[in-house]
Amino acid sequence: MMTLILRRLLALPLILIVIYTITLTLAWAVPGNPLENPEKRPKPEVIEQMNKQYNLDSFPRFYISYLKSATGVSYASDWLSGQIKREREMAITEGIPVPPRPIFDFGPSLKYDDQTVNEIIRDTLPVSVTLGASAILIALFIGVGAGVIGAVKPNSFADLSTLAISMIGISLPSFVIGTAMLLTFSLWLGWFPIAQWGTPKSIILPAFTLSLPFAAYIARLTRMGMIDALGADYIRTARAKGASEFSVLLKHALKNAFLPVLSFLGPATAMAMTGSFVIERVFTVPGMGEHFVNAVQNKDLFLIIGVVLVFATMLIMFNLIVDVLYKWIDPRIE
Amino acid sequence: MLRMLVPVFLLLTLIGISVLSDRPAPRADLVFINSSEVNTLDPQRMSWMHDLRTARLLYQGLVQNDVLADDFAIIPAVAQSWDVSADGTTYTFHLRDDAKWSNGEPVTAEDFRYSWRRAMLPDLVSDYVNMFMNIQGAAAFYEWRQEQLSAFPDREFNSPADRQRGAYELWDQTKAKFDQLVAMHAPDPHTLVITLERPVPYFLELCAFAVFSPVYEPLVWQYERPNPTTARLIRKPGWTKPNVLISNGPFKLTQWRMKRDMRMEKNEYFWNKDAIAINSILMPSITDPNAGVLAYQTGALDWVADVTAPYRGDMVAQKLEFLEEHAEEVQRYRAQGLDQFTIDRLLPPDPRAHTHAVSSFGTYFYNFNCKPKLPDGQINPFADARVRRAFAMCVDKRSVADDVRRLGEPTASTLIPPGSIGGYTSPTGLPNIGDAKNQAERDAIIKQARELLIAADFPDDFIVEMAFNKDSGHDLIAQAIAKSWQKHLGVKTKLEQNEIKIFREDLKNKDYMTARAGWFGDYGDPTTFLNINYSTDGNNDRAYNNPVYDGLLDQAARELDPSKRMKLLHEAERILVEDDLPLIPIFHYATIYMFDPHKVTGLSTHPRTKQNAFLIDIMTDDIGPNKPKPMRHAVTGATTNGGTSP
Numbered sequence: 001m002m003t004l005i006l007r008r009l010l011a012l013p014l015i016l017i018v019i020y021t022i023t024l025t026l027a028w029a030v031p032g033n034p035l036e037n038p039e040k041r042p043k044p045e046v047i048e049q050m051n052k053q054y055n056l057d058s059f060p061r062f063y064i065s066y067l068k069s070a071t072g073v074s075y076a077s078d079w080l081s082g083q084i085k086r087e088r089e090m091a092i093t094e095g096i097p098v099p100p101r102p103i104f105d106f107g108p109s110l111k112y113d114d115q116t117v118n119e120i121i122r123d124t125l126p127v128s129v130t131l132g133a134s135a136i137l138i139a140l141f142i143g144v145g146a147g148v149i150g151a152v153k154p155n156s157f158a159d160l161s162t163l164a165i166s167m168i169g170i171s172l173p174s175f176v177i178g179t180a181m182l183l184t185f186s187l188w189l190g191w192f193p194i195a196q197w198g199t200p201k202s203i204i205l206p207a208f209t210l211s212l213p214f215a216a217y218i219a220r221l222t223r224m225g226m227i228d229a230l231g232a233d234y235i236r237t238a239r240a241k242g243a244s245e246f247s248v249l250l251k252h253a254l255k256n257a258f259l260p261v262l263s264f265l266g267p268a269t270a271m272a273m274t275g276s277f278v279i280e281r282v283f284t285v286p287g288m289g290e291h292f293v294n295a296v297q298n299k300d301l302f303l304i305i306g307v308v309l310v311f312a313t314m315l316i317m318f319n320l321i322v323d324v325l326y327k328w329i330d331p332r333i334e
Numbered sequence: 335m336l337r338m339l340v341p342v343f344l345l346l347t348l349i350g351i352s353v354l355s356d357r358p359a360p361r362a363d364l365v366f367i368n369s370s371e372v373n374t375l376d377p378q379r380m381s382w383m384h385d386l387r388t389a390r391l392l393y394q395g396l397v398q399n400d401v402l403a404d405d406f407a408i409i410p411a412v413a414q415s416w417d418v419s420a421d422g423t424t425y426t427f428h429l430r431d432d433a434k435w436s437n438g439e440p441v442t443a444e445d446f447r448y449s450w451r452r453a454m455l456p457d458l459v460s461d462y463v464n465m466f467m468n469i470q471g472a473a474a475f476y477e478w479r480q481e482q483l484s485a486f487p488d489r490e491f492n493s494p495a496d497r498q499r500g501a502y503e504l505w506d507q508t509k510a511k512f513d514q515l516v517a518m519h520a521p522d523p524h525t526l527v528i529t530l531e532r533p534v535p536y537f538l539e540l541c542a543f544a545v546f547s548p549v550y551e552p553l554v555w556q557y558e559r560p561n562p563t564t565a566r567l568i569r570k571p572g573w574t575k576p577n578v579l580i581s582n583g584p585f586k587l588t589q590w591r592m593k594r595d596m597r598m599e600k601n602e603y604f605w606n607k608d609a610i611a612i613n614s615i616l617m618p619s620i621t622d623p624n625a626g627v628l629a630y631q632t633g634a635l636d637w638v639a640d641v642t643a644p645y646r647g648d649m650v651a652q653k654l655e656f657l658e659e660h661a662e663e664v665q666r667y668r669a670q671g672l673d674q675f676t677i678d679r680l681l682p683p684d685p686r687a688h689t690h691a692v693s694s695f696g697t698y699f700y701n702f703n704c705k706p707k708l709p710d711g712q713i714n715p716f717a718d719a720r721v722r723r724a725f726a727m728c729v730d731k732r733s734v735a736d737d738v739r740r741l742g743e744p745t746a747s748t749l750i751p752p753g754s755i756g757g758y759t760s761p762t763g764l765p766n767i768g769d770a771k772n773q774a775e776r777d778a779i780i781k782q783a784r785e786l787l788i789a790a791d792f793p794d795d796f797i798v799e800m801a802f803n804k805d806s807g808h809d810l811i812a813q814a815i816a817k818s819w820q821k822h823l824g825v826k827t828k829l830e831q832n833e834i835k836i837f838r839e840d841l842k843n844k845d846y847m848t849a850r851a852g853w854f855g856d857y858g859d860p861t862t863f864l865n866i867n868y869s870t871d872g873n874n875d876r877a878y879n880n881p882v883y884d885g886l887l888d889q890a891a892r893e894l895d896p897s898k899r900m901k902l903l904h905e906a907e908r909i910l911v912e913d914d915l916p917l918i919p920i921f922h923y924a925t926i927y928m929f930d931p932h933k934v935t936g937l938s939t940h941p942r943t944k945q946n947a948f949l950i951d952i953m954t955d956d957i958g959p960n961k962p963k964p965m966r967h968a969v970t971g972a973t974t975n976g977g978t979s980p
Contacts, residue, residue, distance in 0.1 A: 031836050049483070050459055053566065083562070086495065091556075100572070113374035114571045115592055123592045130352040133345045140342060179624070187628055195620045195629040197594060200353050265341060281622045284629075286594035290621075299835060325340060 001327060008320045016312055020067065023308045028059055030299050054110070056301070066305065069105040106309075107302035111295075117306035121288065124275070125310065127197065128287035132273030134207035136265065139214035144261065146215070147222025148249060151257075154227055162219060169216030178209045178282035195284035206283035210276055214268050218261050225257025232256075259330055266322035270315040274307075359589070362597060362616035363957060364950055367626050369640035371593055371619050375574035377547040378453040381461035383854065386544040387639070390946055391598060391615065392581040393547035396427050396446065396526070397538055399858070401938040401946050403966045405756050406858060408538045412441055412548070412582070413526070422533030422894055423470075429524040434603035435550055436579075436586040443520035445548040445582075451512050452554075453545065456480045457567040462545045462856075468537065470517035470529045478515070479508055486565040498562035505560045505567070533894055536859035543857055550580040584610050584948040593619050611936075611951035611958020630688075630928050636952060637934055639945070641689070641926035642806075647740030649689040650926065654742065656686040673939040673965040678931035688930050691742045694923040694943045695754055696854035697863070699746070700729070700800075700815065701841070704916050705877045709845045716847060720790040722915040723764060724783040725798075725848075728822040729815050732768030735921045738810050745769060746919035748911050749853070750863045754941040758860050758900050761908035764915070767822065780822045787823060801830045801849040803837040808850050811920070841875040851875065851917065858942060860903040861887070867910060867917075878916035883909050935962045 048057075055062040068074040078084050084101065091098045106117035146166065150159040185205060186194045192205050229235060230253050238252045275289025288307060295303040368384045377389045390398075396413040399406050413427040433441040453460045454472050456479055467473045482504055491497035517529035530537060540546060557573045560566065573579060576597075579587045584604045589597035598615045600607060618635075620626045623642040630638050641649070657664050660681050667677045678687050702716045702725075715721050731745035744751075747763025770776035800816060802808040809831060816827040832840065840846050853873075855862040865871055868887055869879040886906040893899040911919060925943055936950035953960045 031839060049456065049566070053561075053564065053568070081494065083494065086498065087559075108571065111373065112371070112592070113376065113379055114372075114574045116571055119571070120592055123594075126352050126355075127594075130349055133348040137342065137345045137349070140345075182625070182628060187631060190632070194632050194634060195618060195625050196634060203353070262341070269345075282625065284618075284620045284622060284625045286591065286619065290593070297833070297835075321344075329340075 001324065004323065004327075005320065008316070008323075012313070012316055015316060016309060017067075019312045020305060020309060021063075023305055024059075024063060024066070024301075027296070027299070027301055027304045028062075030296065054108075062301075066107060066302070069107065070305075070309070072103045074105065075101070075103045106306040109300055109303050111298040111300045111303070117302045120291065120303065121306055121310055124286060124288040124291070127285060128275035128289060129273045131203060131207055131210060131279075131285060131287060132269065132271075132275070134203050135210035135272045136214060136269050138207055138211040139218055139268075140261075140265075142211065142215040143218025144222050144254070144258070146219040147257070148226055148254065150219070150223040151226030151230060151253075152249065159223075162223075166216035166219045169212040172212075173278070174209055174212070174276065175278045175282055177212060178206070178279060181205050181209060182282065197283075197285050206279050206285050209283070210272060210279050214272065217264065217268075221260045221264060222254075222257055225260055226253055229253040229256045255329075259326065262322055262326055262329065266319040267315060270311065270318040274311045274314060359597065359616075362614040363612040363952060363955060364614070364637070364947065365616045365618065365635050366637035366639055366947065367620050367629075367635060368596075368617045369642075370621065372590075372596060375579065375587070375590075376569075377544050377549060378449065378458060378460050379569075380545055384639075387945060387947070388596070388617070389544035389547060390583070390944075391585045391948055392579070392583045392587060393544065393549075394433075394583045394604075395544070395547045396429075396541045398542050398946075399539075399942070399944060400966075401940060401942075401944050402936070402949065402963055404940070406940050406942055406944075408542060411542075416538075422535070423530045425528045425530070425537065427526040427528070429526065430605060431524065432605040433582060434605065435582050436601045436603055437550075438603050439550075440523070441548060441582050442523040443526035444523065445551065446526055447518050447520055448551045449548045450518060450546065451509075451516070452549070454512075454516070455508075455567065456483065458569065460545070462543075465540050465543070465545065465856075468530050468532075468534045468540070470531050471515035473531075475512055475515045478511055482508070483564070483566055487563065494562060498560075501560035501562055501565040504565050532891060535896055535899060536857055536861070539857040539859060548582060550582075553578070553580050585615060593621075595619060610948055611960075612948075612955075613957060615947065627928065636929060637937070637947075637950070638928040639925075641928055646689075646926050650691050650741050652686045653689045653691070656681075656684055671967065675931055675935070675937060675939055676962065676964040679935075679962060683930075683932050688928050690927040690929070690931075691924040692927055692939060692943060693744070693751065693941045694854070694925045695751060695941055696852060696923040697746050697749055697751060698811075698850070698852045698920045698923060699749065700918040700920060701846075701849045701851045701876050702916055702918075703844050703847055703849075703877060704879070705844055708847065709843070714847070715790070715792050715796060718790045719914050720786040721792055722918075723913075724786040724790075724792075724823065725819060726766070726915045726918040727764055727779050727783045728767055728818055729918055729920065730768040730818045731766050731920050733818075734768075734811055734814050738807070738814050739921065741924045741926060743921045743924045746922045748907060749917070749919055750855070750860055750907060751922040751941055754855070755858050755860060757896065759904055761904060761911055763911045763919070767818070783823060792825075795826065797826045797828050799828045799830055799847040801832065801837060801840060801846040803834040803850070804831055805834075812850065815920075844875075844877050849875070852923070854923075855942070860900070860907065861890070864903060864906055864910070876916040878914070880909065880914055883914070939965055 051057040055065050088098050102118050106121070109115045109117055109120060112120070146162040150162045153159060182194065182205065186192045193199070193202050196202055235248060235253055238248050243252070275287035275292070277289045277293045279285065280287045280289045288310070291303055291307045295307060368387060370384050372388050373382055373385050374380060375388065375392065377393055380386055380389055394411045396411060397408050397416070398411040400409045412429055412433045414430040415428045417426045418424070429441065429443060431440070435441060450466060452458055453463060454466045454476055456476055463476070467476070486501070486504065489500065491500055519527045521527065534540070553573050557570045558567050561568045576587045576589045581587070584601055584607065585598035586601045587596070588599050589595065595616055595618045600610055600613045604610070620629060623644070626638050627641060627643050629635050663681060664677055667680060675690065678690070681687060702722050703714060704717055705714055706717045708714045735743045735745050745766070745768055747766060748760045750758070750760060752760040765779050767776050767779050770779055798819065800812050802812050809829070812829050816829060819825050819827055841849055853863060853866060864887060866873040867876065867878050867883065868874060869884050883906055886902050886909070890899050890902040890906070893902060910916070927937070929937070933952060933954050934950060935953055937945055949963065951958045951960060951963065953962065
């Protein structure tokens with residue numbers, strides 16, 4: 001177990017560097033100048049200076065300098081060379097607070113002047129994590145429940161209707177479901193607030209909408225796993241020894257049927273927790289998802305790389321957690 | 335079984351932690367959507383309209399516009415009075431004693447010198463740096479600093495510490511250079527004397543622009559240090575954050591959560607705080623146009639400052655229907671000279687009346703590439719002004735405004751919205767088929783346009799490319815215009831839709847034939863529109879170059895007599911919209927607001943569309959006088975000196 005964790009953690013930086021390289025190359029190839037305001041244009045010499053300041057005039061220089069500041073190498077070297085100490089002393093002699101300097105610096109946002117990428121991620125990631133965790137939780141309950149119901153009597157009315165609902169969950173785009181829910185529950189019934197993130201009440205509608213495609217997928221995985229498991233010999237044995245139907249279903253069959261669901265949970269959780277552009281737009285959730293789209297449109301290089309690296313790290317970590325859980329739940333797995 | 339529940343427990347803990355760590359704040363006195371997320375709260379770095387609108391809440395400049403008066407006059411703000419020298423180049427501002435920063439410190443003339451010096455530095459890349467170049471010595475100061483910065487990386491130093499000292503020394507020299515070169519002096523803390531390069535009749539308008547607001551030096555300097563390797567001042571974000579920012583406006587920043595909301599409370603040190611009828615403002619960040627309208631309908635918002643929902647045309651149509659039902663009263667009130675918000679308030683309450691189309695200080699137009707040759711080397715037929723005139727006459731502007739936009743916007747025959755600038759008379763512009771009174775007149779215009787094309791030898795089978803960016807319905811407008819040209823001029827068209835960045839790039843490189851465009855004025859003078867067609871201007875996307883036009887603008891810049899100057903500018907615009915047509919004005923923008931006219935008052939209907947949200951009074955709450963604030967009619971004359979407080 002420990003070797004698995006160690007091996008994965010050691011591979012993490014390597015994978016991240018590969019992802020960083022690919023993302024930066026792609027983002028660099030996007031046409032347009034990130035420093036250009038769509039309506040008003042700074043002077044050419046000003047653009048040139050800005051390009052120089054952010055190393056936007058040279059791919060290799062940008063590649064290295066960003067890598068250094070994001071991994072903390074810049075901080076370490078400035079610390080070793082005494083630069084950080086000098087800055088601190090200068091601030092103290094002038095009697096002003098020491099300007100904060102993060103160790104892992106993802107750089108400034110080129111679009112939002114007053115924010116660093118670190119601040120944007122700090123502000124938006126917790127929101128997305130809350131929403132994503134709630135959505136996965138709801139998806140688990142709905143999905144496993146529907147899967148079990150379907151598997152008990154395959155091809156019955158209950159089974160077909162859960163199948164049909166899960167098909168709808170997968171195929172209907174979330175902006176349609178989201179808008180319909182917003183109209184019904186917020187505007188007409190007035191049960192939930194519109195566009196006011198923060199209270200537990202405001203999480204329910206977006207989390208439910210976000211959970212639907214995941215729930216549908218989980219339902220189908222559970223149903224297939226349960227049908228397989230219910231036909232197995234050990235279930236007949238359990239029934240033969242007089243175990244109750246409830247115990248057979250939940251204790252014996254579900255335990256095996258849950259494994260594919262668990263392996264789906266890793267990437268699903270990472271995906272749900274890094275935000276959904278559409279859901280955030282419809283329900284006005286201040287999460288991280290929109291930056292995956294808008295940062296590219298704004299060619300906000302630092303922000304693009306920042307959010308992609310966060311997503312990649314979460315994806316790898318959740319897969320690791322799932323693998324550990326997997327082994328713990330089912331010791332047969334090597 | 336229990337092991338299977340582990341993921342569930344993990345998720346529950348996560349949710350629990352984050353829900354508990356987030357505390358919702360009570361509703362503010364005024365809640366409004368500010369169209370889009372604020373980019374920056376650094377006034378010298380601003381250029382977006384919603385940023386400037388926010389800045390006017392947090393900061394206050396020397397003077398301000400009286401937005402609730404018909405003439406939009408300049409009235410005192412931090413300066414309580416000012417004198418202008420006879421030759422119009424020296425302004426002496428007398429600052430009020432009770433102007434204070436939000437920490438209680440007095441606002442002094444030095445604060446303005448510091449802030450305007452910031453804007454004049456090439457380091458800061460202010461979008462509006464050109465506006466400061468009217469001040470004597472500013473251009474020389476900018477150039478000097480720019481040269482020093484370019485030379486610095488090549489200078490030899492013994493050690494990094496030496497290099498850093500060098501950067502700081504250069505900064506000290508820069509400050510000395512500013513004192514020496516730039517004609518901005520503070521003989522005492524409450525007097526500011528500014529000498530201009532040449533008379534600038536709209537200089538006070540510039541002083542009312544948020545970019546000219548003061549910032550608090552002891553705070554800002556902490557975040558703006560010379561970079562040890564480049565010597566440039568590197569601006570670190572941080573001083574514009576809640577509970578850090580120190581500002582001098584009616585409100586102070588208490589919360590700013592990216593993409594979520596911005597909250598402000600009344601600044602207890604503001605000199606005119608008793609005139610403010612709201613104690614707190616919340617600006618939730620709602621980017622989805624539909625969610626904004628829905629949130630308004632649930633009562634969560636008091637004002638939506640820019641409705642962009644796709645169905646807003648229907649909302650405007652319903653409003654017109656409502657006004658139609660009360661046609662008689664509306665007629666009577668209009669005859670009395672009442673403004674549109676006041677009329678809405680005098681009519682019976684109706685949800686349809688919450689939509690308001692307000693004319694804006696901007697124009698939608700189509701650019702022509704005026705270069706003799708197109709990028710592919712072939713001769714550009716649009717280099718011929720006759721061709722441009724013919725195309726301009728045959729755009730059915732009425733149909734674009736009424737059938738495509740459907741916001742009740744006026745069609746445009748000039749670049750500057752008529753009536754938006756006091757003392758300026760707009761030219762007539764070319765006849766247009768959309769505004770023809772009858773079919774005969776329409777046919778005559780088409781015939782005239784076709785003759786122009788023949789005279790200009792417009793090539794047969796030429797395909798006219800029309801470039802526009804995605805979103806905002808530009809595609810529908812392009813289709814309507816293309817249809818007009820096909821039908822009336824018999825030309826072929828090709829629509830080219832691109833992402834905004836690519837579209838901008840093409841415009842800059844003049845890699846287009848015709849392209850959609852829009853321009854909003856920054857200050858109350860015709861030059862804010864006319865300058866973009868000056869041959870060397872950075873925003874001259876048309877590559878338009880007419881020495882006569884440039885000459886008129888130059889001559890106007892030297893003219894001291896305001897009415898003669900306006901005549902020169904009138905002639906320049908006449909050349910633009912009647913003879914040369916480097917652009918086709920299509921319509922003047924309207925902005926769609928949502929607010930309850932029986933509840934919210936203090937918004938301006940002036941076509942300059944500059945709203946000062948601190949003037950708003952919610953008439954249903956228990957703060958402030960709760961009396962309607964209709965637009966006031968101008969008292970003739972008194973616009974140049976002194977005046978009364980708002």
